[in-house]
Amino acid sequence: xxxxxxxxxxxxxNKTAIWANNLPPWMKMxxxxxxxxxxxxxxxxxxxxxxDDAINQALYNQYIGQANLGExxxxxxxxxxxxxxxxxxxxxxxxxxxxxVVSTLREFYENKGSAxxxxxxxxxYLNTEHPYDxxxxxxxxxxxxxxxxxxxxxxxxxxxxxxxxGLLVGLMRRNxxxxxxxxxxxxxxxxxxxxxxxxxxxxxxxxxxxxxxSITWEKNNERCVLPVDTYIESIKVGNRFSRxxxxxxxxxxxxxxxxxxxxxxxxxxxxxxxxxxxxxxxxIVLAPSALSGIIxxxxxxxxxxxxxxxxxxxxxxxxxxxxxxxxxxxxxxxAHVENLTDGDEVIVTLIEDGAEEKYMVDSSVRLRVKLSRPxxxxxxxxxxxxxxxxxxxxxxxxxxxxxxxxxxxLSDEQFKKELTNPDGSPSNELKQWAQELSDMIPILWNxxxxxxxxxxxxxxxxxxxxxxxxxxxxxxxxxxxxxLQIGVGDGLDLKVADIAKQSDWNLRIxxxxxxxxxxxxxxxxxxxxxxxxxxxxxxxxQVKISGTPMQGxxxxxxxxxxxxxxxxxxxxxxxxxxxxxxxxxxxGGPDIYLxxxxxxxxxxxxxxxxxxxxxxxxxxxxxSNRISLSPVPKRGTELRVSYRVKxxxxxxxxxxxxxxxxxxxxxxxxxxxxxxxxxxxYVETRVTIDPSLTHFNQGFIYVANQIGDTVRMSxxxxxxxxxxxxxxxxxxxxxxxxxxxxxxxxxEISGTASIGILTxxxxxxxxxxxxxxxxxxxxxxxxxxxxxxxxxxxxxxTSILVKAGENGA
Numbered sequence: 001x002x003x004x005x006x007x008x009x010x011x012x013x014n015k016t017a018i019w020a021n022n023l024p025p026w027m028k029m030x031x032x033x034x035x036x037x038x039x040x041x042x043x044x045x046x047x048x049x050x051x052d053d054a055i056n057q058a059l060y061n062q063y064i065g066q067a068n069l070g071e072x073x074x075x076x077x078x079x080x081x082x083x084x085x086x087x088x089x090x091x092x093x094x095x096x097x098x099x100x101v102v103s104t105l106r107e108f109y110e111n112k113g114s115a116x117x118x119x120x121x122x123x124x125y126l127n128t129e130h131p132y133d134x135x136x137x138x139x140x141x142x143x144x145x146x147x148x149x150x151x152x153x154x155x156x157x158x159x160x161x162x163x164x165x166g167l168l169v170g171l172m173r174r175n176x177x178x179x180x181x182x183x184x185x186x187x188x189x190x191x192x193x194x195x196x197x198x199x200x201x202x203x204x205x206x207x208x209x210x211x212x213x214s215i216t217w218e219k220n221n222e223r224c225v226l227p228v229d230t231y232i233e234s235i236k237v238g239n240r241f242s243r244x245x246x247x248x249x250x251x252x253x254x255x256x257x258x259x260x261x262x263x264x265x266x267x268x269x270x271x272x273x274x275x276x277x278x279x280x281x282x283x284i285v286l287a288p289s290a291l292s293g294i295i296x297x298x299x300x301x302x303x304x305x306x307x308x309x310x311x312x313x314x315x316x317x318x319x320x321x322x323x324x325x326x327x328x329x330x331x332x333x334x335a336h337v338e339n340l341t342d343g344d345e346v347i348v349t350l351i352e353d354g355a356e357e358k359y360m361v362d363s364s365v366r367l368r369v370k371l372s373r374p375x376x377x378x379x380x381x382x383x384x385x386x387x388x389x390x391x392x393x394x395x396x397x398x399x400x401x402x403x404x405x406x407x408x409x410l411s412d413e414q415f416k417k418e419l420t421n422p423d424g425s426p427s428n429e430l431k432q433w434a435q436e437l438s439d440m441i442p443i444l445w446n447x448x449x450x451x452x453x454x455x456x457x458x459x460x461x462x463x464x465x466x467x468x469x470x471x472x473x474x475x476x477x478x479x480x481x482x483x484l485q486i487g488v489g490d491g492l493d494l495k496v497a498d499i500a501k502q503s504d505w506n507l508r509i510x511x512x513x514x515x516x517x518x519x520x521x522x523x524x525x526x527x528x529x530x531x532x533x534x535x536x537x538x539x540x541x542q543v544k545i546s547g548t549p550m551q552g553x554x555x556x557x558x559x560x561x562x563x564x565x566x567x568x569x570x571x572x573x574x575x576x577x578x579x580x581x582x583x584x585x586x587x588g589g590p591d592i593y594l595x596x597x598x599x600x601x602x603x604x605x606x607x608x609x610x611x612x613x614x615x616x617x618x619x620x621x622x623x624s625n626r627i628s629l630s631p632v633p634k635r636g637t638e639l640r641v642s643y644r645v646k647x648x649x650x651x652x653x654x655x656x657x658x659x660x661x662x663x664x665x666x667x668x669x670x671x672x673x674x675x676x677x678x679x680x681x682y683v684e685t686r687v688t689i690d691p692s693l694t695h696f697n698q699g700f701i702y703v704a705n706q707i708g709d710t711v712r713m714s715x716x717x718x719x720x721x722x723x724x725x726x727x728x729x730x731x732x733x734x735x736x737x738x739x740x741x742x743x744x745x746x747x748e749i750s751g752t753a754s755i756g757i758l759t760x761x762x763x764x765x766x767x768x769x770x771x772x773x774x775x776x777x778x779x780x781x782x783x784x785x786x787x788x789x790x791x792x793x794x795x796x797x798t799s800i801l802v803k804a805g806e807n808g809a
Contacts, residue, residue, distance in 0.1 A: 003039060013045035047671040061161035064186055069179045071160040072109050076126045078153045080137055080146040086119045093136040094126060109158075120452060126157065130175075162186070174210065181210070188212050191398070199233045202405050206234075211404040217256065217304065217395045223248075224256040224397055234400040238303030245387065256397065259312070262297055262367055271298045271741070273712055277371060278797075284369060286380040292372040297332045298741075299364050300388065304395030306359035312387035313342035321373040321381040330364040337361070339370075346388070360391075361510045484739060505690035507701060508681035510552065511674070524554055527678035527683075534669040541578075541662040545671055548658050549651065553674035557649055559666040567648045576650040578661050579603065581642045588635030590617075594625045596645050600663055601627070603644040608637050687765070695733070695767050696743075708738025708809045710746055712794035717772065721801045726776035730800050732758075734768045754785040755802060778804050 006012040012033060019041050023030035029037030060069045064143070084090065092099050092115045100114045108116040114127045124137065131153035137146040155176060162182050163173055169189040173182050185207060192212060194204020204211050217224035217237065226235065228251070235242040237256065245261035246255060263272075263281050276283055276293030286293045308327070315323045324339040327346055336348050350357045367388075419430040426434075494521050511527040534543045549555050557564040568579040584592045592606075601621055606614040606629065617628040633639060644663040652659045660671065688694055714735045722728035734751070736744045743766030751758045757773040772786065781803050789795035 003034065003036075005034070006042075010042070011046070013042055013049055015045035015048055016042040020046070064162075064165050064183060067161050067165070067179075067183070069183065071162065071179060072127070072158045073160055073162070073173070073182075074129045074176060075156050075158060076128050076131050076153045077156040078124045078126075078135055080124060080148070080150050081122050082137070082146055083122065084117065084119050089140050090117060091138040092117075092124060092126075093133040093134075093138065094128075095134060098619060107257055126153075129155075129178075146695055171208065171348050173686055177210075177739050185210055187213075188398075191239065192234070192400075198407060199231070200408055202231060202234070202400060204749060206400045206404050209405075212398055212400055214396050214398045215394060219394045220304065220391060222258055226254040226256070226397070226399055227401055228253050229402040230254050230399045231402055234398075236398045238395045240303050249665075258309075258391045258392045259387050260302060262300055262388060263369075263383065264385070265297075272296065273739075277369075282384070284371065284383040286371050286373065289376060291375060292370070294371075295369045296328070297367045297369070297386075299366055301330070301364040302390060302392075304392045305362060305364075306391040306393045307362040308346040308365065309389040309391055311340045311342065311344050311346065312385070312389065313340075313383070314385035315342075315381060315383045317381045318373075318379045323381045323383060324370050325386065326368040326370065327361060328366040328368050330366055332510065335368070336365065367516070491726070505688045507684040507689065508679075508689055509684060510683050511551070511680050519695070524556065525682055526553060526672070526674050526676075527551075527679055527681055528674065529672055530675035531670060531672045537662050537669065538663055538668045541665055542659055543662075543669060543671070544657055544659050545673070546657050547673065547675050548653050549673040549675075550677045551674050551680060555651055555660075556672040557660065558670045559647075560668050561666065563649045564662070564666070565645060565648045567645055567649070567650060576652055578648065578650050578663055579642050579644050581640065584639045586635060586639055586642055587634035587639040588632075590628045590630070590632045591626050592629060592633075592639065592641070594627065594641060594643065595623050596643075598623050598646045599625075599627070600644045600646040603642075603663070605642045607640050608633065614639070638675075690715075694765055708740065708742060708744055710736040710744045710790050710794050711739045712737045713743075713788065713790070715786070715796045715798035717786070717798055717800050720799075721803065722774040724773070724774050724776065724778045724802050724804055726774065728774040730772040730774075732772055732786060732798070732800075733772040734770065734796065735793075736766045736768075736790065748791050749788060750790075751786060751788040755782060756784050756800075758786065772800055774802050778802060780804055 016033070016038055020030050020033070020038055025031070026533065027037075029035045032038065057068060058121060061071070090101060092101050094113075094115070100111060102108050102111065102114050102116055105116070108114055108125065108127055112127055116125045118125065124135065126132070131150045133150060135146075135148035135152065136144050139145050155174065160179070162179050166182060166186055168172060169186060171186055171189065188207045192203035192207055194200050194207065201422065212234075215226070216225070224237075228249075232247065232249070232254070233241075235247070235254070235256070237246075242256060243260060245259060246256050248257060249255075263284065272279070273296040274293075275295070276287045276290035277295045278287055279295075284295050310325075311325055313323070313325060317323050324341060326335040327337040328335055337346055340346070342428070346361050347358050348361060349740065350359075367386060369383060369386065371383070373380060409804075419427055419433075421427050509525060509527050509580040514523045514525055515521065530547055532545050537543055555566060557566070567578070567580070569577050571577045580596070582594055584594070586592065589793075599621075601616045601618050604616050604627070606616070608614075614631065614633060617630055620628045646663060648663045650661050689696070714737075715732060717730045717732045719730055722730055732751075734749060736746045736749070738744050745763075745766060746768065747763055749760070749763070750767045751760070751770050753772060756775050759773070760770045761769045761771050763769070768788075770786075770788075772784070774784075781801065783799040784802050785797065785799050787795060787797050
């Protein structure tokens with residue numbers, strides 16, 4: 001058959017072009033896509049393309065966000081009851097039209113409307129989600145041997161990647177549920193996580209029963225209206241739960257407003273950065289001795305933010321005092337807009353070439369609140385409330401209606417009265433409930449026994465054998481973290497750990513490469529780093545380390561010449577060698593090009609097949625992969641080149657240690673390598689997560705190369721009221737933080753009390769614990785002013801009310 005060009009049925013593959021590009025340029029096959037050779041290669045390339053597509057699709061289908069929604073989920077089947085011969089051909093008519101009968105599952109899945117026959121089970125499968133009005137099975141003679149209608153067809157579920165993902169979170173596909181709806185329910189498991197709390201049970205049941213409803217909050221609509229019987233705790237805008245200040249509950253609806261409360265926001269005081277300001281009785285005020293002060297809020301972030309509109313500020317501002325607000329970049333100490341007051345618009349004004357240009361702030365922000373007064377005789381201004389209004393974009397709002405799920409029915413008095421008869425015996429309704437529970441959850445013998453119950457633990461079908469843990473089952477996290485090495489990557493992650501070694505609460509950080517800093521500098525974290533030092537290399541440019549580098553981790557070598565490069569050149573016997581060899585074809589010019597840069601020209605050897613030698617011109621070398629030769633080799637000459645990369649090394653593992661060979665002599669050598677063979681985790685002993693030793697129960701762990709300075713402190717006393725009897729006590733916790741809100745360690749913290757005795761009890765992480773002991777007597781109720789500070793001058797104050805005893809004693 002003549003070749004008529006590439007077309008839809010025989011397209012030209014990119015792989016064919018790549019293969020042809022690697023052929024010698026003098027071949028027609030390398031330059032002519034229509035050549036017989038390229039047509040031949042293209043047949044294999046198209047097969048590989050199909051394999052690539054299948055592999056990529058399998059990889060994509062591992063993730064809920066990119067899995068193929070077009071995967072077959074439901075087909076229709078009908079039982080015809082005839083013993084058909086697989087060697088004969090049959091036709092199928094559906095709805096009066098003949099459908100394509102295929103012989104392989106792949107053809108069946110890929111062709112909508114096709115049919116396939118199951119000869120063993122006497123079934124017809126049709127690639128359609130909806131039954132046909134009529135079905136006919138026709139033999140090869142054209143005779144109708146079986147007919148069916150809608151009632152003879154039933155849905156048949158085809159297990160696909162979404163069912164696998166649902167299995168991981170304890171969800172089963174509902175009858176007839178498509179991939180898109182099922183994927184939404186799977187995602188809702190994470191958006192509305194179920195647990196044993198009241199709302200946790202509602203979330204879990206709503207996800208299982210597809211009772212999570214959604215509407216679109218359209219762009220620039222000031223309010224989104226929800227049904228009045230909505231569970232307030234279930235409202236989510238995008239991926240975040242709604243904020244209380246956003247909601248307005250009316251008689252007939254729940255409305256979401258496009259306003260966000262910035263202060264007070266039910267956040268701990270330490271979430272705000274205070275500078276000569278205090279939060280007293282829920283208001284921001286100046287410190288007693290301060291003329292001006294600043295408080296910076298945490299980051300304010302809204303998923304459906306188009307841009308910020310106005311500042312809403314409620315403040316008490318005595319005469320000659322001032323309060324203003326700056327809208328700051330969410331991370332940098334840069335102001336978008338400065339000196340806003342109540343009602344001002346959040347608009348940035350720029351003047352370029354005499355022209356005024358305005359634009360709205362459309363990103364996450366922080367607010368910097370500034371307070372001032374002429375002197376301390378003036379009453380401090382106070383800020384009671386700060387809000388920001390915003391313009392919204394389109395957002396999906398999800399919620400759960402109260403009439404969909406009710407959990408508190410058993411607590412309803414009227415309902416409880418219906419469960420028993422006047423004489424106290426169980427009513428028929430209670431018996432029906434008991435029977436239904438017994439039928440649906442057969443873990444009791446036959447039925448409820450009103451004064452006692454027995455667990456049926458004998459039947460293996462009820463023991464959970466061969467069943468994956470359900471998402472609502474009790475968590476095994478604590479067991480797993482204690483006895484197993486948890487992680488992803490390789491077989492070591494599945495190894496049962498030594499319980500004696502895992503009995504502590506130290507963090508285990510996966511070893512590997514980490515990138516940090518503005519320039520994303522590369523760092524490597526070893527599980528068990530070992531460092532050895534040498535004054536200089538020996539006469540063979542070698543040193544021998546005592547251990548063997550493990551786990552394929554990098555070996556870091558630092559000398560007077562800086563950090564060295566590890567190379568992996570191989571000789572003819574496949575042993576590591578410090579010298580690399582290449583064969584280069586001369587092009588008639590003085591220059592040749594090798595694979596590597598930064599070459600050591602003192603160790604370059606160049607010969608040809610006639611044993612002619614060539615000398616590299618050192619004075620013309622510019623550290624690239626280009627070398628100029630003398631004499632100039634003739635065009636087509638085959639040159640054998642051996643060379644070394646400057647400041648490089650190789651490692652040869654031996655029975656007792658390893659030998660490191662350098663490309664040249666090295667001095668003041670520092671070698672760091674991985675010395676752990678049984679774990680891929682670095683154990684951090686300076687930080688503990690033992691709940692009996694630390695107050696931290698949430699947050700993030702950062703791997704940093706330095707500890708920040710304390711710039712903010714918080715103090716809390718419990719109780720904050722004691723009696724002056726000489727032995728009443730209060731525990732005072734002082735927490736220290738750096739400028740980013742990360743905890744900092746301060747072992748030199750000190751504290752003073754205006755009355756009573758203050759004693760440092762313990763320091764754990766960023767928390768210092770003091771014990772306050774009340775004085776034996778005072779005349780009147782008095783506040784004990786407590787002041788705590790660290791050496792850099794950062795301090796915090798709190799107070800404890802000391803109440804006088806009877807008669808002032």
